[in-house]
Amino acid sequence: MTTFKESVTSTDHLPLAKVFETFLGGDLKVRLTAYDGSVAGPADARFGVDLKTPRGTTYLVTAPGDLGLARAYIAGDLDFVGAHPGDPYEALRTLADDASFTKPSPLEMAQIARGIGLEHFKPIAPPPQEALPRWRRFTEGLRHSKTRDAEVIHHHYDVSNAFYEWVLGPSMTYTCAVYPDADASLETAQENKYRLVFDKLRLKPGDRLLDIGCGWGGMVRYAARRGVSVIGATLSAEQAQWAQQAIADEGLGDLAEVRHADYRDVAESGFDAVSSIGLTEHIGVHNYPAYFTFMRDKLRDGGLLLNHCITRPDNTKPNKAGAFIDRYVFPDGELTGSGTIISKLQNVGGLEVVHTENFREHYAMTLRDWNANLVEHWDEAVAEVGEGTARLWGLYMAGCRIGFDRNVIQLHHVLATKLDQSGKSTLPLRPWWDA
Template identity: 60%
Template sequence: MRALNKTTTGSPATLRLPDLLRVPELETLSIAEVVGAVLGDDLPVRFTAYDGSAHGPEEAQHVMHLRSPRGLRYLASAPGDLGMARAYVSGDLVITGAHPGDPYTLMKVLTKEVTVRRPSPVELATIVRSLGWQNLRPIAPPPQEHQPRWRRIAQGLLHSRARDAAAIQHHYDVSNEFYQHVLGPSMTYTCATYATEDTSLEDAQEAKYALVHDKLGLREGDRLLDVGCGWGGMARYAAKRGVTVIGATLSRQQAEWAQDAIAREGLEDRAEVRFSDYRDIPESGFDAISSIGLTEHIGVRNYQSYFRFLHSKLRPGGRLLNHCITRPSNRISEHAGEFIDRYVFPDAELAAPGRLINEIHDAGFEVRHEENLREHYALTLRDWNANLARHWDECVAASDEGTARVWGLYIAGSRVAFEKNSIQLHQILAVKPTSSGDAQVPLRPWWSR
C-alpha cells in the first residue's frame, strides 16, 4: 500500500501508538485501502465503500459494498466475524453475486482464500488514523444480537435452568412459520442422512428418524423419551410405529406446534410433547432415549450430570442414542465463535467425540457404536439454504430481514465448516447393561444404513 511503504524515524518496536499517530509521513488511507492492508492485495472478492474507494478484482464474482458510516463503525469497533456480521445483518454491508438466503459460494471463498494479516505497529497506526478514533467506539448492535456472555449473568449462571431457557427461546422462538419455510414439511432441525447427494431433504430426514429408531431397537409397545425433541418429528415417527413417546422442549412455540401435529395425525394416545426442561420429566423405566441435537446446549462441564440423569431414566438393557455436533479435536476451544454465540446459539459448547464417549461410559453406559455424519450435515445445510433462498420473501415476512440474513449467513458458514472438517456430527449408541453385564444387543449391527 502506498502509505505503508513510507519510512519513519526510529524503530517501530520502540514507538508508542500516540507517537506513531503524530508521525507526519503517515498518509490517510481510504476505506478500501484499509481493507487491503488487513486482507492483502490478492483479495478474491471486490470491496467497495461509500467513500468511492474500491479494492479487489473488477471481474470478481462477488462484490461487498459498505454503504454507510454506521457499517464502518461496526467493522472497526469489532474486527473479525462479529463486526462483519453486524454490518451485514443491519444491511450496511451488501453483497452482490450471492443470494442473502444462500451466500455459500461467498462463504466458501472467504473461508478458503482470505487470510487476515496482522498489521505492524506502523501499519496499525496508519489504519487507526485513517479510520478515526470515533469509528473505533462501539455502537448499539443490530436488534437480532444477543447479549454478550458477561451480561447474561442477569439470567442466571451458565447453563442454569433460567439461562438455558432464555438461550433456547432466543434461537428457536423465531416463528414456526419461518422454520416451516426453511426446514420444509418435516420441521426437523437436525442432520438428515442421505442415500445419495440427490436424495430429497424430506426423504433424508425420514431416513434419519428410521436410523435412530432402528439403532434404538424400538418395537411396538416400547416407551421412548425424546429430550430436546424440537417440533416432535422423532416422537411422531416412533408413535406411528406403536411406540409410546414423551418429548420435552424448552421452546413453547415448538411444543405447541408439535402437540397440534400430534393431534392432526391422531397420535394423542401414544405421543406427547411437553414444554418442559428435560430434568423435570418424572417418569422413568424407558426402553430407549433419543437425544438429537440437545447436547450442544448442555455445557461440557455438565456432561456427566446429563448422562447420569439419562442413565437413571432407562430400564436395564435400555438404549441411548446421542446425536450432536462435535469438535474435531479436544485442543480446540469448546466455546462458539462470537457470531454464533451472539446471533445463533448463545452459550453453546462443543467437545470432541472422545470426550462424549468418556462421559457416557463414566455415567454407567456401555458405548456400542459411533459414527461421524458430517458430510450428511453439509448436505442438510445445502438444502436449508436452498429453502431459505426460495422462500426469502415469506421468511422475511415471518420474522424480519435482519433475522433472515443471520440465518443465511449461519447456515452457509456451517456448511463450509462441515465440509472442511472444522466441525463434525456424531451419533453415539450406548446401552445401560443389566446387573449381570448383559447389554441385550445382537452380535452385529442390526440396523440398515
C-alpha cells in the same frame, strides 16, 4: 496495485476499501468496494464485498474479524455482491479461502484511525439480533441453569414457526439429515434420519421412548406412528405448541406427548430407549456427567440411548463457540470431540458404548438444502421476521456449511446400552440396522 502503506503516505484520507482489505488479510479473490468510491481486489472477481455505510465501518474496526463482519452484514451495512442474501455460501467460501481476519499492527491501527477518523473507533450498539456477551448474561442466571437455558432456547428457537416451516420444510426438523444417496431430497433424508435412529434404538410397537430436546416433535411422531409410546421435552414454547397440534392432527394423542419443559423435570423412568437429537450442544461440557447420568437413570436395564450432536474433529480445542455463533446463534453453546463424549458416557458407569459414526458431509448437504429453502421463500421470510434476522440465518447456515465442508466441525451419533447389574448385554453381536 497500491499497497496499504502507499495509501497511508499518499493522502490523509484512507480509501476504505484498502482499510477493509487490511482487516481481511489482503491479496483476496473478491472485489472490495466502499461508499467513498474506493475499490480493491481483482476487477474480474466473481464475487464482491460492498461496504455501504459509515456504520459498517465502525462495526468492522471495533470488532475486527467474523463478529464485525457479521454485524455489518446483518445490519445491511455490507453486502456480498453476486450472492443471494438467503444463500451467500459461494461468496463466503471464496472470501474464506483467502481472508485471515488479520489484526492490524498498532502502527497500522494508528494510521487507520488518523485516516478514517477516530469516531469510527467508538463502539456502537450491535444489531438487535445479537445476544449479550457471556460475561453480561449473569442476570439470566448461571450458565446452563434451567432459567438461563430457557432464555437461550427462546433466543434461538422462538423466532417464528412460520419462518422455520419455510426454512426447514415440511418435516420441521432442525437437525442433520441422513441422505441415502447424493440425489435424495431433504424430506427423504430427514425421514431416513428418523428411520435410522428408530432402528438403532431397536424400537418396536409397545415400547416407550423419551426424546429430550425434541424440537417440533419429528422423532416423537415418527415413533408414535409405529406404535411406540413417546414423551418429548423442549424448552421452546412455540415448538411445544406446534408439536402438540401436529400430534393432534395426526391422531397420535394416545401415544405421543410433547411437553414444554426442561428435560431434567421429566419424572417418568423405565424407558426402553432415550434419544437426544441436537441437544448436547446446549448442555455444556462440564454438565455431561449429570446429563448422561440422567439418560442412564431413565432407561430400563438393556435399554438403549442415542446421542446425536455436532462435534469437533479433535478433543483438545476450546469448547466455547466463536464470537459470532455465541452472540447470534447458540448463546452458551459448547462443542467438543466425539472422544470426549464417549469417555464421559463411559465414566458414568453402567453404560456401554456400542457404536459411533460421523455424518459430517450429511450436515453440509442439509445446510445446503436449508439455504435453498430460504432463498425460495425469501420474501415471505423477510416479511415474517425482518430482513436482519433473515440475513442472519442465511449467513449462519452458509458459514456452518463451510465448517462441515472443511472438517472444522462434525456430527456424531453415539449409541450406548444400559447394562444389568452383572454387566450382561442382550444386544445382537453385530449392528442390526441398515446403514
